[in-house]
Amino acid sequence: MSTDYYPIQQPEDLPAREREDAMGAYFMMFASLAAGLPLPIINLIAAIIYYHVNKHKSRFVRFHSLQSLLSQLPVSLLNAGLVVWAISFFKYDFNFNNTFLSYLIVVILANLLYLGFSIAAAIKARQGLMYYFLFFGKLSYEIVYKVREEEEKIYRNNPPI
């Protein structure tokens, strides 16, 4: 198994179009938020679509799209957890305890952090720079930039035996 990585493009090698596409990955959530959709899962679906549309573009765009998508996963799960918890109040006994309040605070903090880091990453992407989130940055780099053997395999056409 190869441990080589494709070279990272430098800002001067990146055309403006690619930088904008990379920046767009982080702005997807604002679009779905502005649409006023109360389901947090909508943001995630938008990010998945954006990644699939852009995954065949340059590795720089693919990296930012994937980082945006992966970092959105836990935030969306946390938000969905909050929705499910709140809905359970309608169905079962109402239990407005400290565990729920703390979870609410954690979710708000996670969303704020995600928002802050996304804005920072979007600005960096626009400048043609890489920006690595904790864990998700490394994971996205590993997936996008690692050289895989199957990619290197050269297929040749041969006459019938």
Added chain:
Amino acid sequence: MKKRLWRDFLILLVLFLGVWIFFVYFPIVDSDEVKVTYKYKENEIKQKLIELMDFKQADSDTTQLLRSLGELKHLVSDKDVEYELYYSDNREINAYALPGNIIVLNRGIILECDTPEELIGVIAHELGHLKMNHHSDQLITTLSIELLLVGSGSTASEVTKILTQNAFSREMETEADDYAIKKMKELGISPNYLAKLFKKMYKRSDMIPEFLNSHPGMNERISKFSKFPYEESKLTYTFDWLQVKNSL
């Protein structure tokens, strides 16, 4: 690289759980405090409502009506809930429980009741709402929904709020009905009395009472209360119900 990935993942997990556990033990807002603040606000709302709506308190010993309502209030009691019963000079067939442990009976609903037992059933239903803290729960639930939908002030979010809150309300009504059945049985009154009242209301199809909007289906309720055989109530009162109604 794999090792560093696992390390980062663990850092995130510890951060998440750490912050959560920290706020559980050192809360910024204590859930009990939220409830206490709500209780304070509840009393403020109560006084303003009484003034604004010109409600008359039962048992205030001024008129035959208020005295008789006071008598009914003493019959329908619960050791856990100290409530106040009020009369409102409103022709709408309605009764409701309000924040601050208030039950209000409109003139319309009193006139609709042929016997005091039917009105006892109505009071017991409203007492059920107070007993189960439905107001407090609904307020906090509304607050939670507001927080969840923050930043998405669109029609979609409004619709979600209305739908979920109505579903909640219907469940509360069923709980209050069950409480009324229990309370009526305790007093030796057949819950069938309430079925009779509902049937009368049902016939007035052009005048569906406001308080039934969020209630479970009328047919469903009539059959629920009709399951209990009708038995003449053995309760005695110091007033004549017909005279009370005529005084209105």
